Amino acid sequence: MASKPTKVIAGIDTHSDTHHVAVINEHGKPLADKEFLAVGSGYRKIIDFITSYGTVTAVGVEGTGSYGAELARTLRGEGLTVMEVNRPNRAVRRLKGKSDPLDAYQAAKSVLEGRTKAIPKAKDGPVECLRIIRSGRASAIKARTAAINQIKALLVSAPDKVRAKYRALATSALITALQRTRPSGHLADPEYVTLLTLKALAARCQALGAEIEAADAALKEILGSYAPLLCDLPGVGTEVASQLLITFGDNPDRLGNEAQFASLVGVAPVPASSGKTTRHRLSRGGDRSANNALHQVVLVRMGSCQRTKEYVAKRTAEGKGKREIMRCLKRYAAREIYRQITNPRPAPDNSDLRRVRTELGMTIATVAGELGQWVSILSRLERGHIRNDELAATYRQWLTEQKAA
Structure with missing residues (x-):
């Protein structure tokens, strides 16, 4: 045996x-x-x-x-x-x-012993690209803020002629004006050296601003292909959507249900009852960056969403405080976002794309290379897991041209 x-x-x-x-x-x-x-x-x-x-x-x-x-x-x-x-x-x-x-x-x-049950993030798809771009964008924002603060600090102690001319300008106008200056003089003149340094700092700010804009455009392009419907939710923009997707990861199977996602982003209610008091408090755990993203969603909805305003008014009348109301709103927002990420609204039937591609004897990797897309995006599009009408039309037109050739 x-x-x-x-x-x-x-x-x-x-x-x-x-x-x-x-x-x-x-x-x-x-x-x-x-x-x-x-x-x-x-x-x-x-x-x-x-x-x-x-x-x-x-x-x-x-x-x-x-x-x-x-x-x-x-x-x-x-x-x-x-x-x-x-x-x-x-x-x-x-x-x-x-x-x-x-x-x-x-x-x-x-x-x-079962103490370890967490599945690591795959880090091999569009979400990883979002994380890398956001990392560079964050450092550019930090560097630009430091440069702006340094400009304003130099203006405080600058010669009166320079201070009087530039100190009252708004930040954007100040940077533009300083970048356009043409300092002249010698290195023993404090006014000349001050203007020279201010011009260099202003040029740095503009370069970092262009870098941030390029990063924003790249984030928007990836989100448009990977999760086009996520930004349709009230209060969810490019910044919030990219952060929540990074927290979620490239492999959605690592999170078994919506409650796990709520715990991951730090909005799962934590019991805080004692004696005759029955209440829950805000979670201090989870991904704090994702929690901050949900906080921004709630703030936007409280100011512009009529349904949210009515909910806040109802809970306020019940005696709930603002922090308690926002805790509940974060939980509702997490539930809605989880459902949108894992089960987006029904997409048009694109099953013909895979059938035609197979008939032509082409692999999905070949098509992805020709269209400049990720394999995972085209795979989800073929199976109806995402909606991207523009990409589907481009894909279908390309297949038609190949078939005719």
Whole structure:
């Protein structure tokens, strides 16, 4: 009788240059651990190492959003189940010590014991592109704000002739005026040096402004292809939609239901009852950037949405405070946004696109390359999971031209 194949679980402690891998069996017995380089060849050796001990049921990886991001993608590409492991509790570390092998074994045991259930973000689609663009945009905004503050600080102590001419101008007009100046003089003249520095700072502000505008246009283009209906919701613009999609991730299956999404964005109600008082309070957990995005949605709706205004008036009459009302509104907004992301409104029937493409013998990757689109976008369009009438028309016209050729 053939022996039953051994089932193993791997745990990986990731670092910038090396990853430490530990393997345990289904009963928690340590089998082996080893250190590998954090490079492509090292990732392949890790896969060979953990699969050599039996059938891998799951791999617990620390830092799937940073040092372990590429490793997690590689493991998923091999069909392995990857789980995101949090850093061990500090109290446990003080009692049992800390080392790379210990952390790797701890990661594997957390998966075995069911303490780790989080599925990491895929980071391989349009949402990852949104995250990267927003990262660059955020630094550009921060740098522009610093430059504007520096301009105004220099004007405070500038020579009276310069201060009187520019200090009263609004920020946008001030930057334009300073950028157009033509300072003349010598480097021993404080007025000349001040104008020269102000002109350089103004030019920097304008360059950063152009960079921000380009980032906004790129965000809008991606959202127009990936989630065109999300921005149709009241109070949801490019900034809010991109942040919520980043929080959601490229793989919607990592969130099982709407309640999990509410917890992720920090709007799940937390019981705060005592004695005769029954109430809930605002959650302090979750993704605070996503929570801030929902806060902006609620503020816009409270000022412009008639339905929201009526709700606020009704709850105010019941004796609810503003913070309590906004907590409820955030929860409702999270529910609406979750449904829009996971189940957008019915799109037109585009099943003919896939049929014609198949008849022409073309892969979806080939079409994506020709149209300059993501494969995932075209796949969702063919299956009716997203609505993009302009892209569908372009896709259909291109297929017609290929068929005629």
